[in-house]
Structures are given as C-alpha cells and as structure tokens.
Amino acid sequence: MLREVLTGPSHPKEPEMGGSPRVVVSTGQALPRMAWSEELTDLTDVWPYLGPTWLAATEKVLPEAQPWHTVATRARGELAVLPGYVIAEPPAVDHEPRTYLGWQAPTGEEVCCGAETDSARSAEIDALGTDPFFPTLLLGSPLGYRTDLAYNFWTPTLVGTLVEKLLPAAFDAGIRCVLAPWIPDRRVGRDLVTALDAAGAHHTFWGYEDYLSLDAPDWEGHLAALPLKKRQRIKADVRKAAAAGLTIERVDGTGIRPYVERIAELTCLNREKNGAGEEPGHIAGILTALIDEGADVRAYLGRKNGELIASCITIRKQHRLFPKWAGFDYAAIGERSGVYFALVLDAPVRDAYAEGLRTVEFGAGAHRAKVLRGCTPRAKTTSLLLADPDLRPRAAAWLDAFGSGRRSAFGDAVPAPPASLPLTNTSSGGCCSAG
Structure with missing residues (x-):
C-alpha cells in the first residue's frame, strides 16, 4: 500500500548555494499546467511525448498509472520534469518490470522486438510473486516509450539532484521497484543512467531509436x-x-x-x-x-x-x-x-x-529497415532498481541476460551469457527486425 507521501506535501531541496539561482525539487507531483502553445515556447526542444499535453492525455487514457512526477524549478519560468507513474498491479508487458528481467507473461504476450528468454529463468522470477516488484514507479512517458526529462534550464548536477531526491521519497512511499525502461543515449540519458547506477540500480541495452538528419x-x-x-x-x-x-x-x-x-x-x-x-x-x-x-x-x-x-x-x-x-x-x-x-x-x-x-525522429521500431534507408541509430537503455537490496544482485544478472537477448534480436554481437543463466537468443520477428 502506498503511504501518504504520494499525495502529501512536496519535498524541496536547494542543491545550489552562493550566487547560483535556487533549485527547488519536489517529488510525487501532478503535471504542471501548460498549453501546447506554451510548450512550443517554454519547452521548445522537448520531445512531444514528454510534454504536459501528451502526458495529461496519457493520464486520462491510462488511469491505472498514477502520476508521480519529480519537478525542479529555478527562477521565474525555469522548469524540469522527470515524469513518473506508479503502477500498483501487473500491467501490460511494456510497463511490467519483470518483463525487463526476462519474465514471460502467462498470456504469451511479448514486447516489441522482444527476445525469447529461458523458461527456467522466467519461472524463477515468477516464483518471487509480485510483492518485490509492485508498486512500481515507471519513469518516463508510458505511451511515448521514452524515459527522459522535459526541461528549459540546465545545470551539470540537475539529473543527479532529481534522482537523489526521488529515490528515497519513492521507497519511503512504499514503491518496491523503480523502472526506467527507455533511456536514450543523449546527455540527459547518460546522466540519468549514471545517477541511477550510483544509487544501486543496474542497466542494460534495450534497443535503438532511429533518426534522420536533414x-x-x-x-x-x-x-x-x-x-x-x-x-x-x-x-x-x-x-x-x-x-x-x-x-x-x-x-x-x-x-x-x-x-x-x-x-x-x-x-x-x-x-x-x-x-x-x-x-x-x-x-x-x-x-x-x-x-x-x-x-x-x-x-x-x-x-x-x-x-x-x-x-x-x-x-x-x-x-x-x-x-x-x-x-x-x-x-x-x-x-x-x-x-x-x-x-x-x-x-x-x-x-x-x-x-x-532539421531532423526526423522516427523513434523505435523497424530499426534495420530504417538504417537500410539512411537513418542513424541511437541506443536506448533500461535501468531497474529494486527496494530489496538482497534481490539486487539476482536482478542485475537477469537484466544482463535480458539485454544480451535484446542485442541478439537486433543482430548485434553479444558476449556469451553466464553459464548459470541460459539464454535462447532468437529474434521475435517483431518490428525491430523487419527488413
């Protein structure tokens, strides 16, 4: 059960002192109100899937995902949002943390561009039940398939400060797993992976998104x-x-x-x-x-x-x-x-x-087909952190095996998996393997 902090007061922090503008970070927040016209001017370079217009619509069509955003403000109109959604019960496989450890849903449902995983590993994860994983805090845009920030100001410590604040607040609130499924290999994404790793998370390869520079x-x-x-x-x-x-x-x-x-x-x-x-x-x-x-x-x-x-x-x-x-x-x-x-x-x-x-951002899907027609790939990473420290080493090994399977599905060369974690590396025939 989530505790009161989910709907309680914000938790400010001031990481910058002296003459620097004050940054205030609040966790468990609702979306800031902002019209599309304001997004164009105030969040000019932010992907549309991370803006208030898209996310507000997500919250209407996906009521099982409870908003829990981390918001930083500085000076007048300076804003940074790391979207987050609390998922209390097992959801669709794309938003299911166990999927990223190699668990196979009983329905047989698979994620896009998935890799066939070892049934013994899936059974081992299944045997743990749902308590170690739910409620989950999914970071990013669930229907935009992107884990990233929406921001209009920058400091070198911004991402680290957000993560440093949100993780203890989330675990204090009863969150059992923090999942950042689709982190792009850009400056903010690399900072996010680094900050999560420093807090005890583990990361692995998820796939590619593709873009075309005009x-x-x-x-x-x-x-x-x-x-x-x-x-x-x-x-x-x-x-x-x-x-x-x-x-x-x-x-x-x-x-x-x-x-x-x-x-x-x-x-x-x-x-x-x-x-x-x-x-x-x-x-x-x-x-x-x-x-x-x-x-x-x-x-x-x-x-x-x-x-x-x-x-x-x-x-x-x-x-x-x-x-x-x-x-x-x-x-x-x-x-x-x-x-x-x-x-x-x-x-x-x-x-x-x-x-x-200047650019056409195609996102994930049909990766090989896009590259064969002139697109450039950008890697995406999955990071996962369990509240239970005793389970983290096992989760890290499962996550590594999942990433190896994903690389194989994309046709990448991968190192041999550990002997204790057998893995069948075959393409699902999904959109990312289309030619």
Missing part, C-alpha cells in the same frame, strides 16, 4: 547523397506502393478527426502483429487531445480502392518531425507491398525537407 539542401539532394543501394531501395519502395494501387494523401489538424478511430484501429493491427501494449482507446485519446490543443499533427493516409488501409501520424514541433504511429491492414495490402516505406519513411521526409526542418 543535411541536404532538398529531397533530391538527400537522395543523391545516399549510397547507391539505399537510394535504389527507396525508389523501389515507392514503385511497389504505386504498383499495389495505393494512393497517399496528407490530412492535418482538425481534418484528422473523422479518421481517428480508424487510425487507432490500424495502428493496433500493426501493434498486435509486432508486439506492444497500446490499445485503440489509448491512441484515439492522445491523438484527439493533440488535435484539441492545436498541435501540428499530420496524418498520412493510404487508400486502396477508396478504402483507408494504412496510416502514419506525425507531430511537428519546431524544427523536428516525429513520426509516431503507423498502422496497416496487411490483409488488404499484403506483407511486402512497400506501403510502410512509402508512407512512413518517404512522404514525411519529403515534406520535412520542403518545410526546411
């Missing part, structure tokens, strides 16, 4: 700069989609409303095929909230014989474009139609070049 003067220049094989792949993808009878149109903002339910349905068809915990209501709720707030949301819609059979949702924030949800009716288009590439990797990039944007 360094060429235009789309044609971009194509010309690619190696011949990548250029040929992109052109072949477009030809395949056209040959399949697909037409692509772009619809923006409020014009997306009539298609929200179908977009959510298509996205979840793709999720069911590749493994992920999102449901149509999650996607429809967040997408509607973004439209209501006036976010720059675009829908690329693929039709065949007049029927909507494919979609890709992107969000523009300042100089970056974020493709987020893609969905396909594979029964209508087949497995190798080229529709994915034309809709997700071609049309948005063409538009981003036309608008003078």
Whole structure:
C-alpha cells in the first residue's frame, strides 16, 4: 500500500548555494499546467511525448498509472520534469518490470522486438510473486516509450539532484521497484543512467531509436547523397506502393478527426502483429487531445480502392518531425507491398525537407529497415532498481541476460551469457527486425 507521501506535501531541496539561482525539487507531483502553445515556447526542444499535453492525455487514457512526477524549478519560468507513474498491479508487458528481467507473461504476450528468454529463468522470477516488484514507479512517458526529462534550464548536477531526491521519497512511499525502461543515449540519458547506477540500480541495452538528419539542401539532394543501394531501395519502395494501387494523401489538424478511430484501429493491427501494449482507446485519446490543443499533427493516409488501409501520424514541433504511429491492414495490402516505406519513411521526409526542418525522429521500431534507408541509430537503455537490496544482485544478472537477448534480436554481437543463466537468443520477428 502506498503511504501518504504520494499525495502529501512536496519535498524541496536547494542543491545550489552562493550566487547560483535556487533549485527547488519536489517529488510525487501532478503535471504542471501548460498549453501546447506554451510548450512550443517554454519547452521548445522537448520531445512531444514528454510534454504536459501528451502526458495529461496519457493520464486520462491510462488511469491505472498514477502520476508521480519529480519537478525542479529555478527562477521565474525555469522548469524540469522527470515524469513518473506508479503502477500498483501487473500491467501490460511494456510497463511490467519483470518483463525487463526476462519474465514471460502467462498470456504469451511479448514486447516489441522482444527476445525469447529461458523458461527456467522466467519461472524463477515468477516464483518471487509480485510483492518485490509492485508498486512500481515507471519513469518516463508510458505511451511515448521514452524515459527522459522535459526541461528549459540546465545545470551539470540537475539529473543527479532529481534522482537523489526521488529515490528515497519513492521507497519511503512504499514503491518496491523503480523502472526506467527507455533511456536514450543523449546527455540527459547518460546522466540519468549514471545517477541511477550510483544509487544501486543496474542497466542494460534495450534497443535503438532511429533518426534522420536533414543535411541536404532538398529531397533530391538527400537522395543523391545516399549510397547507391539505399537510394535504389527507396525508389523501389515507392514503385511497389504505386504498383499495389495505393494512393497517399496528407490530412492535418482538425481534418484528422473523422479518421481517428480508424487510425487507432490500424495502428493496433500493426501493434498486435509486432508486439506492444497500446490499445485503440489509448491512441484515439492522445491523438484527439493533440488535435484539441492545436498541435501540428499530420496524418498520412493510404487508400486502396477508396478504402483507408494504412496510416502514419506525425507531430511537428519546431524544427523536428516525429513520426509516431503507423498502422496497416496487411490483409488488404499484403506483407511486402512497400506501403510502410512509402508512407512512413518517404512522404514525411519529403515534406520535412520542403518545410526546411532539421531532423526526423522516427523513434523505435523497424530499426534495420530504417538504417537500410539512411537513418542513424541511437541506443536506448533500461535501468531497474529494486527496494530489496538482497534481490539486487539476482536482478542485475537477469537484466544482463535480458539485454544480451535484446542485442541478439537486433543482430548485434553479444558476449556469451553466464553459464548459470541460459539464454535462447532468437529474434521475435517483431518490428525491430523487419527488413
């Protein structure tokens, strides 16, 4: 049972003294109120999945995740938020801490790009029951699949100060496990891993997110700069989609409303095929909230014989474009139609070049396919800390084995696992292994 600190007063701390501006850190907080227009100016470079608009919608569609954010403020309007959600009971596998130790859900449900793990290890974890793991504090954006900060000021000690404050407060509140599932390999992410490690956590490889720097003067220049094989792949993808009878149109903002339910349905068809915990209501709720707030949301819609059979949702924030949800009716288009590439990797990039944007952040999923078409990978890390210090060494070994399996699923070279932790390293055939 969570104790009163979850809804009780904040816990300020002042890590900087002397002439430096005072930083106040509070744990167990609700989201700061901020409209999308304010996010554009006050959280300019923050990923949309970490902003108040996205997270407020998450809290409506995912009521089982109780907000427990760590907030730092400094001077007027200076803000940093490390999102967190308390999960009291076993959730979908993406948000389940035991998944990241190699536990297999009884339903057989797997995470996207998962690795097949040893059944004996899963049984050993299962035998512990749920008490060592729940309630869990999941750090980051549960439906954005990103563990990161939203911030508009910086100090070298900012991340460490947040972690130093949140961990004891969380454990005092009855949290049994702190899970940071999807930490990107960027400055803030590396600081977060370091700070969690210093507190006794252990980390491992989770996967990759992919991005495309728009360094060429235009789309044609971009194509010309690619190696011949990548250029040929992109052109072949477009030809395949056209040959399949697909037409692509772009619809923006409020014009997306009539298609929200179908977009959510298509996205979840793709999720069911590749493994992920999102449901149509999650996607429809967040997408509607973004439209209501006036976010720059675009829908690329693929039709065949007049029927909507494919979609890709992107969000523009300042100089970056974020493709987020893609969905396909594979029964209508087949497995190798080229529709994915034309809709997700071609049309948005063409538009981003036309608008003078700097980066397309594709995120996780279909990693190999994206790299083969010119994207750059960025590693993501999972960190986990149990409240029970006696269980931490076992959890660290399980986490290492899980990371080895993930690397193998992504085609990376991995060291042999410890003899005491047998591991079957095979790709799940999920989205990250698609070619």
